[in-house]
Amino acid sequence: MTTRRTLLIGAAMGALIGRGGAAFAFSPLASRLPNRAAPLPLSAVRLLPSDFATAVEVNRGYLMRLEPDRLLHNFRLYAGLKPKGKIYGGWESDTIAGHTLGHYLSALALTHAQTGDAEACERANYIVDELAEAQEKRGTGYVGALQRKRKDGTIADGEEIFPEIMRGEIRSGGFDLNGSWSPLYTVHKLFAGLLDVQAMCGNDKAMAVALALGGYFERVFAALDDAQMQEVLACEYGGLNESFAEMYARTGDKRWLRLAERIYDRKVLDPLVARQDQLSNLHANTQVPKLIGLARLHELTGKEDQRVAPRFFWETVTRHHSYVIGGNADREYFSAPDTIAEHITEQTCEHCNTYNMLKLTGHLFGWNPDGALFDYYERAHLNHVLSAQNPRTAGFTYMTPLMSGTAREYSKPDEDAFWCCVGSGMESHAKHGEAIFWESGDTLFVNLYIPAEAQWQARGAQITLDTNYPFEPETRLRFDRLAKPGRFAVALRIPGWAGDGAQLAVNGKPVPVTPDRGYAVIERDWKAGDSVAIVTPLDLRIEATPGDEKTIAVLRGPMVLAGDLGTAENPFNATDPAMVGSDLLAGFTPVAADRGLYSTKGIIRPENLNFVPFYSQYERRSAVYFKRFTEPEWKAEEAAFLAAQARAKDIAARSVDVMHLGEMQPERDHDLTSEISYPVTYRGKNGRDARSGGFFAFDMKVKPGPLILQATYWGSERSRDFDIMVDGVKLATQHLDADKPGEFFDVEYPLPQALTHGKQKVRITFLPHDRSSAGPVFGVRLFTARPAP
Incomplete structure (x- = not known):
């Protein structure tokens, strides 16, 4: 396996022209770093002003504008209780109804942890009380808002599909199970929300509701033989295995572990255990949560297969199936490996996929800290997740289009949408502080350079991370308070694209940088007031797509730059811009480098463009990928284009x-x-x-x-x-x-x-x-x- 740090410049992020896209390769070298790590609790981190902090506040306002009683409409209706609010439209009025409430519970709990907002937990607790009442009224343990479309076209309570399934009457497709849209996916979202409320709001009633609901599905699955179980699992089931694994972790009751391990889609997961990439033509987001569930199971059981598949999947997706912004899939499906250049469309990068890939990345890092994991995490978090929320409207994208000239489409919070990516969006933008700081014994990891304050309980430390990264190269970590001074290690991530250009200083004095699995590790006696600074070069670089050296993108540090093609209100009817020349970066001139703004001259066809941070193009059109030509190649391309136009005119005539x-x-x-x-x-x-x-x-x-x-x-x-x-x-x-x-x-x-x-x-x-x-x-x-x- 390619060593992540031995290639230094270019290999870790595919920075040099001629390398096939972004590679996030683990280092096999011996290391002084600990073998396990855990993030500081989200409640211990407070964001300082930045675009990430703005996203959290915009999202908090959106969450508070939503009406819980409208999201609870079907939960009460199908339990025989009078609804207290009119049902929302969009997906919440379809047979997948209820998935948003699960996300909403998680988002409220996360918002409370990230900001300390007490009202967020008050809302979550109210919803749990309502769910408990509906569950008690039903009397079976089941609670839900699912709908199903009967054969005669009428819409009914989705719960009625489960007795059919228990009798062996299973009609399962990719997204339809007995007339209900991905019902187990929706059930997983509710489990996840309840578990988050218990963990972050301290609400034990939420766990009681989850356990009763778990008992219901334990009975459903107990009625199925293995073949029937696989037939049911052919329909999207989200991360239901993760929910039962977490219930086992919190209760110690092995019935939940047995159930979690039984929720295993052999058709998809067996090849991954065997390290085979058979992802082509699979629906991407259906698969990622299955691997998150396996990862959680590995943490509880130590079983090797449960470790191999998630890690192989992560390596495969990030190296061979991901776009420059860190997202994956076209029209929601994986294509063949290393064919990204053939799939640069307006249907790229479903947000839910990246939301889940970042979760999976966190599990893998917890097992074996390596900077390569957070090279990817940073890429996707900055360029995809941050672009998926419009900070002016609080709307969310479903897809993040990478085809030149395509405008992003955001949900309208005052109208009905409630796509899956609205749900994952409200969670993602509630927790931007969750992965900045990690710990392992006497080692503090700094994985993301986002302005924040944090409490590190192990050392009684109040710490501040001060930075304007990725616009400016320096980040400074300061120990404002240190109740337990003494010798410990601070590990600062050196991004792979920085190569050997990173510089380090302790209390203003330069210290040598010796990379260790992607980190600069400073082990010394620390006291209150000490600080350590890292400076990373933010030079422009070109990155080719996996499998096609002629299709390229431009980055500055971790930040993807985009050619600005104008406001989204105006249609884009021009030819896709291309780059022509032998020294492309020489054609870029900084306009305001500290804001990521550049102009170009002589290298773009048909005309010069200004380049800006991609994520900030909320209401503008962009060009991210460019075909690269020499001057003779470009003349031939023009001739072929004119010939195609002539053929089209003949047919039109x-x-x-x-x-x-x-x-x-x-x-x-x-x-x-x-x-x-x-x-x-x-x-x-x-x-x-x-x-x-x-x-x-x-x-x-x-x-x-x-x-x-x-x-x-x-x-x-x-x-x-x-x-x-x-x-x-x-x-x-x-x-x-x-x-x-x-x-x-x-x-x-x-x-x-x-x-x-x-x-x-x-x-x-x-x-x-x-x-x-x-x-x-x-x-x-x-x-x-x-x-x-």
Whole structure:
């Protein structure tokens, strides 16, 4: 394995052109560092002014504007109690109802711990009382807000699916279980919220509710044999194994441990135990919580398999499946390893994925402290998590798009949304102080350079971390009070991209830097008033994507920079900017380096750009990834672009009718009808798909003579089959399966003239085969065939 620190410059973060993306490699070298660590309690850390502190305060205001009784609506309704508030809309009015309340409980508990806000716990305690009342009314131990859609289309209490499952009546898909949307995922969120309230608000009733709910599901799973259990676990179940593992940790009752270990998806987890990357085409966020649960189990059992899989998964995702901002997945799914450059779209980087990856990173660090882990954590925390909240509106992103010119879309807190990423967002921005300081015996780790004050109980210390990092290079740790002075170690993380450029000083006097697993370790006699400062170089550098040296991004220290393409209110219709030249960094000039602002000259095509911190582009359009060209390569690229434009103009000139799928007015104009069909947007193109049992159909104009129907597809689709019908007659069966990876492509279907003779229009239908889907189809065009020569 590549040694993280032996390569020094460039290897740890893929800084040099020619290395395939960010690598976060563990160091196998002997070390003086302890083998275990734990974070200082969140309640011991208070943030000082910074963008992170602002995010916490904005989020606190948002949490206090939410109405608990509205989130409790279904919990009371389905327990036979009168609701006290109108149900929220969006996902909270769908069959996944209730997931937000679990996140909300966690966010309130975390906010109390991070800020000391007593009202946050008062709200959480009120919700727990309401849940206890609903649970008692039901009398089974179950409490929940789930809904299920019955076969006749009516909506009912989701609890009724569990007796069916116990009888062996299991209808399980990726996200649907007996007509309810990821019900065990939602149950996990409620468990997690209750456990957080018990831990951070000291509410033992929350644990009582969780234990009764756990008893209910213990009975459900006890009725299933192993094959049935695997069938149920084929539907997303979040980190339910983690919840039961934590209940065992707190109670010592081994029934919860047995249950936690039984919640094990063999299809996904066995290959990871065997160190096999079979993640391609798996839904990303469905998998990460499973590994968090395994990690928690390893901490309780010491079993090797439970250690191997989470660590291998983390290494695989961060090295081969992650974007420059630390997020992963395109359209929520992993692609093949080292294919990031083929998946730079408006559907990248679901926030929930990174929320969970940071949790997993914390577990791995606790087992074996290594700076590589927090090189990744810092990358994702700064560039992805911080960008996922709009500090002006308190809204959250679902995806964080990396396709050039795509604006971020944030939830509107005053309207209905409540996506999964709203839930993980309200948690993420309640706890920005949770991973700054770690401890192990007489060693204090400083992992993140975020301005903060903290109480280190082991030494009776009041400490201050003073910094304007990552905008300025110096961070200073000061012991304001030290009740137990004496000899101990302070370990300051040296970021991998800093190489051998970090400088260290104790009480203003330089000291040598000898990296140890990514840390500068100062072991000495400390007293009150002592300080230690670390200075890290913040030079610009270029980082290539894993697997493609010609697709690059620009960073300053840990911070991803973006070309500013203007306000989100104005559409972006220009060509994606590219970088041209042999010395690209020479084309950057600092405008205000202490704010991460740069201008460029001569290296960007089609025109110069200003570069700014990516995360700060809340309401602006950005370019993050750039294709890199030499001057001759760029001239060839221009020629190919002009040829493609000429082909498009020829088709346009022969067009009879064009159907822009996924757009409201064109679909109305063409009388589109559908069932189980949804509009999609991908890589700047709108489209539509239909799921098994559904269809979509629309009219298109025709004219006499030979005609061709052309449909546009994305070339890296997962396997699917569907029929294309014209006035009820099958024109073709289309199979999609990564036909042309990384690009859109057109398929032409000549229309028999018998299907159009004497007609002014025809009805086109896309019909998926059983257990398959149709499309997505990114536009349909009818045009005349070119006359034979």
